[in-house]
Amino acid sequence: MSSLRVVEICAGAGGQALGLELAGFEHALAVELDPMASETLRKNRPEWDVRTGDVADLAVWDPKKFRGVDLLAGGVPCPPFSIAGKQLGANDERDLFAWAVELCGVIQPRALMLENVRGLSAPRFSAYRQHVLDRLNELGYVADWRLLQASDYGVPQLRPRFVLVALSKDDAPYFTWPEATPVGRTVGEELVDLMAANGWKHAEHWATRANKIAPTIVGGSKKHGGADLGPTRAKRAWRELGVDGLGVADAAPPAGTPKDFDPKLTVEMVARLQGWDEKTWEFAGRKTAKYRQVGNAFPPPVARAIGRQIVAALNHEGEPRVQTEAVAHDEVYRVLRAAAVPLTIAQIYEAVGGSLSREEIELRLKHLMRDFNMQRIESTSDDPRYKLGDFRAFIGQDDHVRHEYLAQMRSKVS
Structure with missing residues (x-):
């Protein structure tokens, strides 16, 4: 049994949980909103303490009782940052980052490990990221972001994920990001045995058509219809691999299926493309519920690769690295945060050393206004002045709009 303990929030169906377990962590607690995903966790790890409900509800769990745990981890909701959505960030009621x-x-x-969609790495969220880094520094952590491709860590699928890792200042010098280990297997090579499970004699021929890694698998949400493999562009990519993305199959093709048939994937096939061993991890619920759990998961091999590096850091393995200053994600945010008085764009330009154009500063101010309570002070004799206010994101406020949203939309939140 590992001596390193993890509390996992927004645990889903266990992709990150399994990866962290394989890396050497023991789960002290797993919290998940969706009852079906919680049931999946209990089916596979009955010894775990799994709580079902709003992770920010003290009636579900009391964070103070887990003080001093080795790792806090989670896959917090992605819609606030998704390129496919409105990218509301801190203004999205679902934001838990x-x-x-x-x-x-x-x-x-x-240590802290949080993962989310690639959209969080976009310029739109540079101030959001900077706020997170600065806040973690105030709390005594050294933090870094990294965009990782699942295909670099043993998963036959693109699936870019933006990952935050933060460690205490004593442990941080021993952390390095995992080196890429490309999968080298295609969708066809990975799934040919499952496609042939019901006697389809052309499964090998199909596998030669499916000779690339998969596009990103999309789990979708409870607000939308049944299971399928994503938007139109994704379906075209699947079609090029000889896969029908308009739904998910109940079973592999039967023996008499024609040679040039484009099969749909089963839940088991999708699970394998996500890096699960579908024979050793059982998903609760009916087909659509299972597919959403699988499709929304963090691939276990990626979680394992990062988890192993965190374990090595916590055990102080190897030689410590010289700590360098973290990359600045948004200098405009940092200048306004440090300013004692409101600043004009010209003053901001001077403060950042001319590294950003006026147009770039104006764009960043627009982004800041979406995530922070910004004051824009007009003047008849000068340019407008800007003052940074409070972060709009939910951090536990009793009067935050998130509570009303969750009460009204509970059955549709996923």
Whole structure:
């Protein structure tokens, strides 16, 4: 049994949980909103303490009781940052990223690991990212972001994920990001045995058509219809691999299926493309519920690769690295945050050393206004002045709009 313990929030069906377990962590707690995903966790790990409900509800769990745990981890909701959505960020009622960061001040784990969609790495969220890094520094952590491709860590699928890792200042010098280990297997090679399971004699021929890695698998949400493999562009990519993306099959093609048939994937096939061993991890619910759990998961091999590096850091393995200053994601945010008085664009330009054009500064101010309570002070004799206000994200406020949203939309939140 590992001596390193993890609390996992927004645990889903266990993709990250399984990867962290394989890396050497023991689960002290797993919290998940969706009852079906919670049932999946209990089916596969009955010894785990799994809580079902709103992760920010003290009636579900009390973070103070887990103070000093080695790792706080989670896959917090992605719609606030998704390129396919409105990218509302801190204004999205579902956003839990900032709240998870604040948990570090309560639980005081040695390490934090949060993953989300690629959209969080976009320029739109540069100030959001900077706020997270600065806040973690205030709490005593050294943090870094990295965009990782699942296909670089043993998963036959693109699936880019933006990952935040933060460690205490004593442990951080021993952390390095995992080196890429490309999969080298195509969709066809990975799934040919499952396609042939019901006697389809042309499965090998199909596998030669499916000779690339998969596009990103999309799990979808409860707001939308049944299971399928994503938007129109994704379906075209699947069609090029000889896969029908308009739904998910109940079973592999039967023996008499024609040679040039484009089969649909089963839940088991999708699970394998996500990096699960479908024979050893059982998903609760009916087909659509299972597919959503699989499609929304963090691939276990990616979680394992990052988890192993965190384990190595917590055990102080190898030689410590010289710590360098973290990359600045948004200098405009940092200048306004440090300013004692409101600043004009010209003053901001001077403060950032001319590294950004006026147009770039104006764009970043627009982004800041979406995630922070910004004051724009007009003047008859000068340009407008800007003052940075509070972060709009949910960090546990009793009067935040998130509570009303969750009460009204509970059955549709996923």
